[in-house]
Amino acid sequence: MAYSVKEVAEKFQISPHTVRYYTDLDLIPGVERDLNNRRVFGDAALGWLKTIIAFRTAGMSVESIQNYLALYEKGDATIPERYELLVVQQQAVAEKLEELRKQMNVINEKVATYYDRIHRSSSRS
Amino acid sequence: MAYSVKEVAEKFQISPHTVRYYTDLDLIPGVERDLNNRRVFGDAALGWLKTIIAFRTAGMSVESIQNYLALYEKGDATIPERYELLVVQQQAVAEKLEELRKQMNVINEKVATYYDRIHRSSSRS
DNA sequence: TACTAAGTTCGAGTTACTCGAAGTCAACCC
DNA sequence: GGGTTGACTTCGAGTAACTCGAACTTAGTA
Numbered sequence: 001m002a003y004s005v006k007e008v009a010e011k012f013q014i015s016p017h018t019v020r021y022y023t024d025l026d027l028i029p030g031v032e033r034d035l036n037n038r039r040v041f042g043d044a045a046l047g048w049l050k051t052i053i054a055f056r057t058a059g060m061s062v063e064s065i066q067n068y069l070a071l072y073e074k075g076d077a078t079i080p081e082r083y084e085l086l087v088v089q090q091q092a093v094a095e096k097l098e099e100l101r102k103q104m105n106v107i108n109e110k111v112a113t114y115y116d117r118i119h120r121s122s123s124r125s
Numbered sequence: 126m127a128y129s130v131k132e133v134a135e136k137f138q139i140s141p142h143t144v145r146y147y148t149d150l151d152l153i154p155g156v157e158r159d160l161n162n163r164r165v166f167g168d169a170a171l172g173w174l175k176t177i178i179a180f181r182t183a184g185m186s187v188e189s190i191q192n193y194l195a196l197y198e199k200g201d202a203t204i205p206e207r208y209e210l211l212v213v214q215q216q217a218v219a220e221k222l223e224e225l226r227k228q229m230n231v232i233n234e235k236v237a238t239y240y241d242r243i244h245r246s247s248s249r250s
Numbered sequence: 251t252a253c254t255a256a257g258t259t260c261g262a263g264t265t266a267c268t269c270g271a272a273g274t275c276a277a278c279c280c
Numbered sequence: 281g282g283g284t285t286g287a288c289t290t291c292g293a294g295t296a297a298c299t300c301g302a303a304c305t306t307a308g309t310a
Binding site for chain 1: 175176207222226231236240243
């Protein structure tokens with residue numbers, strides 16, 4: 001129900017530094033402080049962080065995420081706008097995936113070439 | 126056969142700045158200068174650049190690429206070592222692809238939820 | 251001859267961390 | 281109570297890989 005920086009970092013496999021960094025940028029709504037000024041994360045905060053990590057992994061900038069949050073904070077009227085933003089992002093990830101797949105092939109080919117060079121006696125570069 | 130910075134940049138969809146940056150780091154073997162001190166890229170250089178972009182897209186650091194090149198320059202004796210390096214890299218890309226696919230799903234779900242919120246009358250967050 | 255479009259170097263700026271220092275604080279041990 | 285540990289705090293600096301702009305050169309065209 002209530003988690004510390006370290007617990008959150010472990011849960012999401014990121015460094016405590018990064019967790020603090022995100023809170024300092026107000027990227028995670030609903031993070032409170034306890035009596036000792038320590039960050040306390042509730043389940044809602046964890047949910048947000050999950051989304052934020054997905055966005056970041058997908059290449060969305062911190063600034064765009066802040067824009068998304070600003071829309072969220074303006075209430076339900078911004079739902080269509082947020083939806084648009086997400087769809088654009090979805091498209092961007094799809095492209096990124098495609099790009100990565102292509103480059104994966106380039107590397108696969110290179111590995112195959114080296115494999116041949118090593119396991120047969122003669123061949124090309 | 127011989128290409129300028131701009132031509133190379135267009136061919137690979139990267140900025141001329143980045144092309145120069147890579148040559149300055151000696152990331153691309155075989156880039157010469159013409160009488161006006163301008164960078165000249167041959168077909169071999171283009172081949173290298175293709176590989177380098179694949180490595181970079183796949184998340185390999187510039188430093189690792191430099192290590193790979195250093196091995197290359199030491200000759201055929203380093204082929205097994207280069208092969209090992211490539212296989213490790215291949216593994217890393219595979220993981221990255223998997224990770225990206227996962228985060229794509231997170232975003233897909235969010236998009237679907239928003240879609241529901243907009244197209245049906247009532248629902249959850 | 252002037253303009254344009256490319257090139258050059260160099261140094262500064264940007265993004266998203268990443269690290270380390272210096273200090274606070276609760277919990278445990280003896 | 282004193283000492284150590286471990287996790288927390290802020291803050292400022294460092295890093296990677298671009299990214300940009302300034303100031304300048306040079307070749308080609310009008």
